Amino acid sequence: xxxxxxxxxxxxxxxxxxxxxxxxxxxxxxxxxxxxxxxxxxxxxxxxxxxxxxxxxxxxxxxxxxxxxxxxxxxxxxxxxxxxxxxxxxxxx
Amino acid sequence: xxxxxxxxxxxxxxxxxxxxxxxxxxxxxxxxxxxxxxxxxxxxxxxxxxxxxxxxxxxxxxxxxxxxxxxxxxxxxxxxxxxxxxxxxxxxxxxxxxxxxxxxxxxxxxxxxxxxxxxxxxxxxxxxxxxxxxxxxxxx
Amino acid sequence: xxxxxxxxxxxxxxxxxxxxxxxxxxxxxxxxxxxxxxxxxxxxxxxxxxxxxxxx
Numbered sequence: 001x002x003x004x005x006x007x008x009x010x011x012x013x014x015x016x017x018x019x020x021x022x023x024x025x026x027x028x029x030x031x032x033x034x035x036x037x038x039x040x041x042x043x044x045x046x047x048x049x050x051x052x053x054x055x056x057x058x059x060x061x062x063x064x065x066x067x068x069x070x071x072x073x074x075x076x077x078x079x080x081x082x083x084x085x086x087x088x089x090x091x092x093x
Numbered sequence: 094x095x096x097x098x099x100x101x102x103x104x105x106x107x108x109x110x111x112x113x114x115x116x117x118x119x120x121x122x123x124x125x126x127x128x129x130x131x132x133x134x135x136x137x138x139x140x141x142x143x144x145x146x147x148x149x150x151x152x153x154x155x156x157x158x159x160x161x162x163x164x165x166x167x168x169x170x171x172x173x174x175x176x177x178x179x180x181x182x183x184x185x186x187x188x189x190x191x192x193x194x195x196x197x198x199x200x201x202x203x204x205x206x207x208x209x210x211x212x213x214x215x216x217x218x219x220x221x222x223x224x225x226x227x228x229x230x231x232x233x
Numbered sequence: 234x235x236x237x238x239x240x241x242x243x244x245x246x247x248x249x250x251x252x253x254x255x256x257x258x259x260x261x262x263x264x265x266x267x268x269x270x271x272x273x274x275x276x277x278x279x280x281x282x283x284x285x286x287x288x289x
Contacts (some may be wrong), residue, residue, distance in 0.1 A: 012100055017269045020102065021261070023157055024274040028258065030150035038258050039195035063098050082101045103269070223251065 004080075011056050015063070018049045095130075102160040109203070112186035115172035117204060122165045123199020123207035127227060132158035134212035136226060143220040166197050219222035 004012070025042040032038060035041030057067035068076055121127050135155030139148040173186075173195040181190050188204065199207035213224045246252060262268040262276060271279050281288050 013104065016100060016102065016104070017265050019098075020269050021265050021274050023102075024261075024268075027150060027153055027157075028256070028275070032148050032256075032258070033146065035258055041261065061099070063100065064096060073138055076099070079099065082099060083105065083170050085106045085171065091157070093157075226251070226253075 007057075008060050011052070011060075015049065015056060017051045018045055018052060020043050022049055099162050101167055102157075103164060105164055105167040105171060107168065110174050110176050110180070111134075111172050112176055112181055112184035115169045116184075116189060118165065120174065120202035122162065122169060122197070124201035124205075125211045127156050127199070127201075127207070127211075128162035129199050129207055130211040131229065132156075132162060133209065134214070134225065136210075137214040138218075138221040138225070140166060141214070141216045141221060144218070147218060147222075148200055156232050169197060170195075179221055 022045050025038055025045065029035065029038050029042060053063050053067060056085065057063050058069050061075045062068040065076045068074070123129050131189075132155050135151040135158065136162055139151035139155065142148050142151070176186070176195070189200075192198075211223070212228065215221055215224075256275070256277070258275075259275040260276065262271070263272065268274040274277055
């Protein structure tokens with residue numbers, strides 16, 4: 001079990017909510033590549049996701065290896081694996 | 094090419110182990126309609142379409158199925174944490190445990206190993222899409 | 234890809250084939266956390282499974 005703080009859990013959940021929105025818009029846009037409104041939604045949420053992922057990675061651990069920030073240790077591998085239990089409370093029980 | 098993001102697509106926090114449930118849910122990992130078959134189906138079929146919209150969509154859905162695969166594995170893993178030998182025997186988990194202990198291995202609920210025969214890839218986009226509808230049931 | 238209108242052309246479709254109506258973007262859920270729990274951001278794709286069939 002990991003010991004995420006509630007702040008850390010909340011941030012990770014918010015990232016997942018926004019990223020899920022992006023996955024849905026991405027798949028819609030694959031078959032509707034000229035849909036302006038969907039494009040606007042995607043661009044809007046992609047900017048938010050990017051900023052959130054960077055904030056999270058700077059504060060806790062890199063969400064992707066290339067988001068490693070200027071730390072002494074390789075936190076990409078020192079941080080908990082996702083199945084150790086995800087965001088604290090909530091989710092599938 | 095793929096990259097990995099270190100989180101589950103949807104959180105999994107199981108409090109109580111349940112080996113009986115784990116054996117059923119395992120089917121969504123490596124069973125006939127599981128996520129492994131789904132991902133391999135889309136990622137294999139994507140070469141056969143003349144439409145970029147379709148090969149792109151199959152790539153992205155095949156990728157998303159890998160995220161689903163990881164969530165199902167997390168559920169099975171958490172359901173089999175801290176089990177006693179008595180619980181393993183009582184719950185009917187002993188046959189699985191004999192071969193894999195609590196390792197994650199792709200099989201159907203009845204013990205049939207994951208097999209590429211669970212999906213089809215025929216080199217024709219319409220034929221493949223009909224198979225996808227039969228396999229996925231609803232647009233997942 | 235062409236944007237077929239399901240209703241207008243339906244009569245002219247060949248028989249013995251299966252068809253899927255084209256999705257048009259209307260809106261996405263305002264509450265994205267709710268959409269995350271439901272499993273889609275598109276209200277028209279929210280079809281809860283009741284054990285035997287989905288609610289259309």
